[in-house]
Amino acid sequence: MNHAKIPATVVTGFLGSGKTTLLRHILENAGGRRIAVIVNEFGELGIDGEILKACGIGCDEDGNEVEGQLYELANGCLCCTVQDEFLPVMKQLAARRADLDHVLIETSGLALPKPLVQAFNWPEIATVFTVDAVVTVVDGPATAAGQFAEDLEAVDAQRRADPELDHESPLHELFEDQLSAADLVVLNKTDLMDDAQRAAAEAVVRAELPDSVKIVPARSGALPVDLLLGQRRAAESTIHLRDSHHDHEEDHDHDEFDAFVIDLPAVDRDRLLAALAALVEAHAIYRVKGFAHVPGKPMRLLVQGVGARFDSHYDRKWFATETPATRLVFIGDELDEAVLRRGLQAAIA
Ligand SMILES: Nc1nc2c(ncn2[C@@H]2O[C@H](COP(=O)(O)OP(=O)(O)OP(=O)(O)O)[C@@H](O)[C@H]2O)c(=O)[nH]1
Numbered sequence: 001m002n003h004a005k006i007p008a009t010v011v012t013g014f015l016g017s018g019k020t021t022l023l024r025h026i027l028e029n030a031g032g033r034r035i036a037v038i039v040n041e042f043g044e045l046g047i048d049g050e051i052l053k054a055c056g057i058g059c060d061e062d063g064n065e066v067e068g069q070l071y072e073l074a075n076g077c078l079c080c081t082v083q084d085e086f087l088p089v090m091k092q093l094a095a096r097r098a099d100l101d102h103v104l105i106e107t108s109g110l111a112l113p114k115p116l117v118q119a120f121n122w123p124e125i126a127t128v129f130t131v132d133a134v135v136t137v138v139d140g141p142a143t144a145a146g147q148f149a150e151d152l153e154a155v156d157a158q159r160r161a162d163p164e165l166d167h168e169s170p171l172h173e174l175f176e177d178q179l180s181a182a183d184l185v186v187l188n189k190t191d192l193m194d195d196a197q198r199a200a201a202e203a204v205v206r207a208e209l210p211d212s213v214k215i216v217p218a219r220s221g222a223l224p225v226d227l228l229l230g231q232r233r234a235a236e237s238t239i240h241l242r243d244s245h246h247d248h249e250e251d252h253d254h255d256e257f258d259a260f261v262i263d264l265p266a267v268d269r270d271r272l273l274a275a276l277a278a279l280v281e282a283h284a285i286y287r288v289k290g291f292a293h294v295p296g297k298p299m300r301l302l303v304q305g306v307g308a309r310f311d312s313h314y315d316r317k318w319f320a321t322e323t324p325a326t327r328l329v330f331i332g333d334e335l336d337e338a339v340l341r342r343g344l345q346a347a348i349a
Pocket residue numbers: 013014015016017018019020021022048108109188189190191192218219220221287289304305306311
């Protein structure tokens with residue numbers, strides 16, 4: 001019997017940086033490894049799980065669930081629900097250890113990786129699993145454009161006046177926390193950067209990291225799987241040495257961000273994309289993702305928005321058991337659901 005610990009890789013990074021895309025790349029190139037996947041999302045819709053299922057992960061081609069492959073922890077932030085959500089799944093996986101070679105965990109884009117990695121020191125988990133590495137995926141173009149810059153102007157006056165409070169913007173704090181926990185950083189979306197932008201993004205990231213942590217550029221997370229899954233860092237044993245803005249808090253403050261789902265009837269694709277572009281222009285929307293029902297199309301339209309950039313394509317047929325519908329998750333800062341809903345009316349077919 002093999003008693004070696006099973007490696008787990010924690011994939012973290014801000015909303016839309018490319019975590020699910022990287023997971024997909026790993027799973028499609030797993031080379032026979034038996035990998036269990038845990039995905040966690042902020043917001044009540046399991047879109048990442050849906051995307052992976054459309055690639056045959058966690059379900060068969062008719063949409064029936066394949067047990068034990070994909071665990072979705074939606075509706076929360078894994079770092080704040082470690083005990084209630086994460087531990088039970090890890091116990092289930094521990095019971096199946098003979099069938100597993102690796103565990104792949106995608107945190108939500110708003111999660112702090114440190115509490116999750118620390119949970120690997122709990123006795124029930126520590127004897128079975130080890131954290132091979134924390135892989136932090138960074139959106140290269142957004143970083144080069146200064147989206148995660150420390151921006152004191154953006155911090156309100158009360159925050160600045162109160163010496164007890166951190167004086168950094170919530171986005172910058174998250175960026176720092178996700179990087180300080182990293183064993184490996186993937187500088188993603190190289191196809192959207194020229195050399196100068198890439199150098200600028202790399203310099204911003206490097207400033208947050210010790211020299212020992214490598215930054216590897218990638219397009220769609222397409223890096224050798226042996227590199228991504230073979231770091232052997234046992235990160236749980238050194239995580240206490242890595243700085244975090246939230247070490248002394250019970251929770252980090254999700255009130256800084258709003259997330260909700262908007263349901264719509266069938267929509268016109270072009271009008272939907274135009275309406276979304278207008279909303280992103282006018283509001284602090286960081287992420288939009290979901291599926292749309294376009295009349296006359298047998299397939300669902302996958303809609304992905306990161307900042308002002310939108311991708312959409314038909315990813316699979318609606319199953320006979322599903323009623324085609326349009327459901328979109330919005331995540332951002334100070335969003336008013338009613339206003340966004342009104343802005344989407346023009347998209348209704
Ligand atoms: N051009 C380009 N697009 C990318 C790349 N990697 C990912 N994307 C796109 O970026 C969008 C977000 O990618 P995801 O993999 O869903 O990002 P994520 O980090 O899992 O997002 P959240 O789970 O919402 O935090 C999708 O439209 C991807 O197709 C890349 O290297 N280049």
